[in-house]
Amino acid sequence: MTKISIIYYSSTGTNYQLAQWAKEAVEDAGAEARLVKAPELAPDVAIEANPAWKAHYDATKDIPEVTSEDITWADGIIFSVPSRFGVMAAQMKQFIDTQGGLWANGDTVNKVVSGMTSAQNAHGGQEATLLSLYIQMMHWGAIIAAPGYAETEYYAAGGNPYGTSVTVDADGNMLEDVEAAVKQQARHTVDIANRVNG
Numbered sequence: 001m002t003k004i005s006i007i008y009y010s011s012t013g014t015n016y017q018l019a020q021w022a023k024e025a026v027e028d029a030g031a032e033a034r035l036v037k038a039p040e041l042a043p044d045v046a047i048e049a050n051p052a053w054k055a056h057y058d059a060t061k062d063i064p065e066v067t068s069e070d071i072t073w074a075d076g077i078i079f080s081v082p083s084r085f086g087v088m089a090a091q092m093k094q095f096i097d098t099q100g101g102l103w104a105n106g107d108t109v110n111k112v113v114s115g116m117t118s119a120q121n122a123h124g125g126q127e128a129t130l131l132s133l134y135i136q137m138m139h140w141g142a143i144i145a146a147p148g149y150a151e152t153e154y155y156a157a158g159g160n161p162y163g164t165s166v167t168v169d170a171d172g173n174m175l176e177d178v179e180a181a182v183k184q185q186a187r188h189t190v191d192i193a194n195r196v197n198g
Contacts, residue, residue: 003073007070031194068098077114081117087125114185117130118167126160127162154185158176
């Protein structure tokens with residue numbers, strides 16, 4: 001059975017929801033899914049100053065934190081991470097930066113990867129954020145499973161060929177309906193992983 005790790009970071013819940021939708025679709029596609037989160041780096045004072053962040057932090061305490069084993073176990077990886085000034089959030093970058101041992105051993109080569117993201121405005125760096133992820137994946141020797149434009153679900157979500165992205169308002173509400181796009185992207189990732197590992 002194809003194995004997919006879904007690795008996310010989320011401060012207030014958007015990318016957690018994207019990751020949950022991806023997990024549902026991966027399992028519906030007949031693959032095994034593992035949902036894990038990047039460790040939080042922000043100080044408690046910052047988290048507690050934002051009620052939505054604090055609520056989400058407390059609500060997801062039981063989600064396991066990602067480890068190197070989640071990379072080696074997986075045939076494919078779906079990343080979901082918010083945009084921070086046009087690049088991925090530091091929490092995800094920190095995790096990726098600690099995987100040099102796996103990279104040196106060749107353990108990241110031919111992993112199928114795909115990315116999703118969010119930002120607070122429509123041109124807030126979503127595509128650049130996914131490119132920042134994919135540049136690192138190229139160094140890993142990974143196979144990037146970008147959505148492209150092949151499916152109508154992607155157009156309905158705004159048509160980002162790099163990966164599903166969503167705009168979030170100041171109250172944390174998603175402004176585009178991206179559930180179908182996320183699920184199609186997850187199925188696409190499973191399909192490519194099946195082909196690579198078939």
